[in-house]
Amino acid sequence: xxxxxxxxxxxxxxxxxxxxSGKIIENLEKELKAQxxxxxxxxxxxxxxxxxxxxxxxxxxxxxxxxxxxxxxxVTEIVSEHFLKGRPVARLMTVQTAVPLDQxxxxxxxxxxxxxxxxxxxxCGIINPESIEEYIAHDGYMALGxxxxxxxxxxxxxxxxxKSGLRxxxxxxxxxxxxxxxxxxxxNDQKYVCCNADEGDPGAFMDRSILEGDPHSxxxxxxxxxxxxxxxxxxxxxxxxxxIAVQRLKLAIEQAKAYGLLGEHVFGSAFSFDIEIRLGAxxxxxxxxxxxxxxxxxxxGNPTPRPPFPAVKGLFDKPTILNNVETYANIPVIxxxxxxxxxxxxxxxxxxxxxxxxxxxVNNVGLVEIPMGTTxxxxxxxxxxxxxxxxxxxxxxxxxxxxxxxxxxxxxTPIDYDNxxxxxxxxxxxxxxxxxxxxxxxxxAKFFLxxxxxxxxxxxxxxxxxTRRMLEILEKITGGTGTMEDIEALERLAVGIKEGSLCxxxxxxxxxxxxxxxxxxxxxxxxxxxxRCRCGVCKGLTQYFILTDLCKMCxxxxxxxxxxxxxxxxxxxxFVIDTAKCIKCGACMQACKFKAVVKR
Amino acid sequence: MGSTKTKTHDEQVRLLDQVIEKHxxxxxxxxxxxxxxxxxxxxxxxxxxxxxxxxxxxxxxxxVYGVITFYSFFSLNPKGEFEIxxxxxxxxxxxxxxxxxDKIEEELHIKAGECTPDGKFSxxxxxxxxxCGLAPVIMVNEDVYGRLTPDQIPAILAKYKEA
Numbered sequence: 116x117x118x119x120x121x122x123x124x125x126x127x128x129x130x131x132x133x134x135x136s137g138k139i140i141e142n143l144e145k146e147l148k149a150q151x152x153x154x155x156x157x158x159x160x161x162x163x164x165x166x167x168x169x170x171x172x173x174x175x176x177x178x179x180x181x182x183x184x185x186x187x188x189x190v191t192e193i194v195s196e197h198f199l200k201g202r203p204v205a206r207l208m209t210v211q212t213a214v215p216l217d218q219x220x221x222x223x224x225x226x227x228x229x230x231x232x233x234x235x236x237x238x239c240g241i242i243n244p245e246s247i248e249e250y251i252a253h254d255g256y257m258a259l260g261x262x263x264x265x266x267x268x269x270x271x272x273x274x275x276x277x278k279s280g281l282r283x284x285x286x287x288x289x290x291x292x293x294x295x296x297x298x299x300x301x302x303n304d305q306k307y308v309c310c311n312a313d314e315g316d317p318g319a320f321m322d323r324s325i326l327e328g329d330p331h332s333x334x335x336x337x338x339x340x341x342x343x344x345x346x347x348x349x350x351x352x353x354x355x356x357x358x359i360a361v362q363r364l365k366l367a368i369e370q371a372k373a374y375g376l377l378g379e380h381v382f383g384s385a386f387s388f389d390i391e392i393r394l395g396a397x398x399x400x401x402x403x404x405x406x407x408x409x410x411x412x413x414x415x416g417n418p419t420p421r422p423p424f425p426a427v428k429g430l431f432d433k434p435t436i437l438n439n440v441e442t443y444a445n446i447p448v449i450x451x452x453x454x455x456x457x458x459x460x461x462x463x464x465x466x467x468x469x470x471x472x473x474x475x476x477v478n479n480v481g482l483v484e485i486p487m488g489t490t491x492x493x494x495x496x497x498x499x500x501x502x503x504x505x506x507x508x509x510x511x512x513x514x515x516x517x518x519x520x521x522x523x524x525x526x527x528t529p530i531d532y533d534n535x536x537x538x539x540x541x542x543x544x545x546x547x548x549x550x551x552x553x554x555x556x557x558x559x560a561k562f563f564l565x566x567x568x569x570x571x572x573x574x575x576x577x578x579x580x581x582t583r584r585m586l587e588i589l590e591k592i593t594g595g596t597g598t599m600e601d602i603e604a605l606e607r608l609a610v611g612i613k614e615g616s617l618c619x620x621x622x623x624x625x626x627x628x629x630x631x632x633x634x635x636x637x638x639x640x641x642x643x644x645x646x647r648c649r650c651g652v653c654k655g656l657t658q659y660f661i662l663t664d665l666c667k668m669c670x671x672x673x674x675x676x677x678x679x680x681x682x683x684x685x686x687x688x689x690f691v692i693d694t695a696k697c698i699k700c701g702a703c704m705q706a707c708k709f710k711a712v713v714k715r
Numbered sequence: 716m717g718s719t720k721t722k723t724h725d726e727q728v729r730l731l732d733q734v735i736e737k738h739x740x741x742x743x744x745x746x747x748x749x750x751x752x753x754x755x756x757x758x759x760x761x762x763x764x765x766x767x768x769x770x771x772x773x774x775x776x777x778x779v780y781g782v783i784t785f786y787s788f789f790s791l792n793p794k795g796e797f798e799i800x801x802x803x804x805x806x807x808x809x810x811x812x813x814x815x816x817d818k819i820e821e822e823l824h825i826k827a828g829e830c831t832p833d834g835k836f837s838x839x840x841x842x843x844x845x846x847c848g849l850a851p852v853i854m855v856n857e858d859v860y861g862r863l864t865p866d867q868i869p870a871i872l873a874k875y876k877e878a
Contacts, residue, residue: 129844129845129846130845130846130847130848130849133846133849133852133859133861134849134859134861166848167846167847167848167849168848168849169848170848170849314845315842316843317803317804317805317806317808317842317843318804318805318806318843318847319843320843320845320847323845355751355788356788356841356844356845357845393747393748394747394748394751395786395788396747396750396751396786396787396788396789397786397787397788398785398786398787399842410747412743412744413742413743413744413745413746413747413782414743414782415781415782415785416785416786472806472847474805474806474809474847474848474850475805475806475809475810475850476809476810480806480847480848480850481848512805515805546805546806548805548806548809549809550809554809559809562805562808563805566842572785700817701814705865705866
């Protein structure tokens with residue numbers, strides 16, 4: 116075996132692949148060969164490091180030097196300077212978002228990583244996801260091997276999961292061990308283990324990163340679940356929009372089968388377990404467990420009433436358990452390090468860690484994994500590096516279309532399942548979108564309702580018709596014709612929809628409106644009574660003006676105006692916008708070099 | 716030109732038959748997979764393809780149509796040679812993807828969900844392609860463009876107009 120003096124880890128997650136990390140690897144290999152370094156420096160394709168905004172990302176070990184926004188053209192310099200002469204390329208070691216990351220020379224010491232505890236993401240960005248050997252070298256399949264070779268009783272496996280306190284990471288936070296126990300108690304000739312990888316929450320991408328960066332952890336966990344409930348067949352329901360994840364999952368399943376870690380007689384035991392992949396086709400409601408199972412059966416993804424619960428009558432009417440990707444990724448670690456260790460992380464009722472997809476108006480956009488109980492402030496300001504361009508923080512949205520907004524006064528809320536619900540939001544799958552002073556909260560509520568109106572399956576009238584009505588009211592308010600009665604109507608409708616819908620999609624659809632009404636009611640009232648959108652987002656309420664004293668009479672704005680509503684005399688008279696004709700496209704504002712065009 | 720097109724059509728029919736053959740006997744269980752593969756062959760799912768799939772799997776055309784219209788991934792209409800997917804996921808939206816979509820619609824004179832008369836471009840307003848770190852993001856077929864501002868759009872489109 117070759118001993119390498121350095122390892123170069125190049126992120127090949129979706130974000131970095133989009134910014135050409137494939138080409139970077141190609142150039143690296145070419146350049147290393149040209150310099151005769153192929154036996155000294157090893158290039159490793161890895162999954163996501165988390166700091167997606169600064170990608171493509173490259174990390175060099177043993178030093179732990181992290182390079183940001185590497186371009187394929189930088190490779191020659193990196194190889195000749197760093198690998199040949201031992202001088203890291205300082206120019207690529209500072210992030211461009213003005214975050215003090217650059218002060219830390221080592222990856223683990225940077226603010227972005229310091230407060231994180233990586234359990235579910237333990238292998239992401241460290242191992243090559245396309246190599247089962249690398250997963251095994253990181254204690255992969257050890258948990259499954261131990262369970263099978265020690266002939267641990269299925270009930271003991273379930274008890275271990277119960278003791279860990281692990282709760283579902285996909286939405287509601289149901290205790291995972293309990294779910295397994297329900298299915299294990301059922302007597303049936305056929306049971307199923309399903310994995311929900313239909314990550315539909317817009318703005319959350321942790322499940323995809325796990326599948327892309329560490330697919331074997333999910334496969335191992337599903338096999339453990341299969342052993343625990345005595346099922347021999349698993350299904351992974353994954354979005355067709357995630358091609359890289361699908362391809363790596365397929366490869367991982369093949370490799371596991373070739374090693375006897377999946378298929379007939381796993382680890383030479385009497386236990387057999389197989390996994391098949393099913394592709395989702397872009398329906399948000401299929402994240403709901405009964406809808407997902409209908410979809411695997413080849414039907415429209417309409418939710419069905421519970422009970423019967425899937426643990427009793429699920430996929431093809433057989434007892435079934437369904438967990439999401441992140442939940443599964445935690446399972447092997449619980450058996451490697453023990454349930455006590457896992458339960459020592461987090462808060463009283465929420466154990467372990469949670470991965471959040473931090474995005475929106477925040478400096479360090481990416482994936483972060485924090486112990487439960489970390490405050491929202493720590494995530495946004497310490498790990499996330501605060502708000503760009505010196506803007507003021509307004510809110511953070513969690514839980515996607517089912518969740519709500521957390522305002523500045525609640526920044527010190529420790530994150531766990533119960534606290535987030537108490538402040539009117541929810542954990543959800545873990546999207547965390549930061550909003551600054553320029554984000555209009557009424558517009559955001561409207562954005563999420565547009566989403567639910569699109570995605571409501573149409574089965575229950577309160578959800579199908581009610582969300583449409585709520586959206587129409589919000590359109591009225593943002594268009595400048597809303598009344599105070601409309602705000603009350605919103606609240607009334609919200610209650611009806613929550614109570615009258617069958618599945619979680621409808622039951623939670625009004626949440627974005629309710630939480631913005633709770634914390635930002637004054638913005639709604641401003642839209643209604645003052646006909647004003649303080650952020651200038653709602654076009655129906657925005658007007659553009661030219662400040663006469665700043666206007667240099669250059670006429671550039673008039674030239675750019677697509678409807679010819681700006682008039683003035685070049686060099687002599689300041690220009691004026693005819694607000695009656697203006698279509699509010701903002702072209703004049705972009706064109707003006709003197710900041711004379713303002714909107715209010 | 717005409718002959719190439721017929722040939723392509725024959726080729727498509729042959730490929731679809733292969734897909735159906737592979738899943739024969741599985742019935743409705745295989746419907747989603749067959750439709751996914753059929754769309755990969757045809758680019759969309761016209762009525763004659765729906766009929767073939769229905770016949771091959773032994774389910775009704777109504778059921779096939781019902782499944783197609785339920786899932787946004789399936790399309791009943793042909794797409795442009797270059798499909799522009801504009802991400803309207805939360806992270807992109809907060810960073811101004813609506814303005815990006817407006818600009819593309821303005822440049823191409825079509826709305827989201829439509830195709831230009833010459834069949835060159837279609838616009839698809841999609842929810843999160845998962846590249847939130849690069850927000851706002853668009854995809855032109857497989858090419859991803861991130862950290863966009865509306866004024867970059869004309870140059871990007873120009874690349875494909877010439878292609």
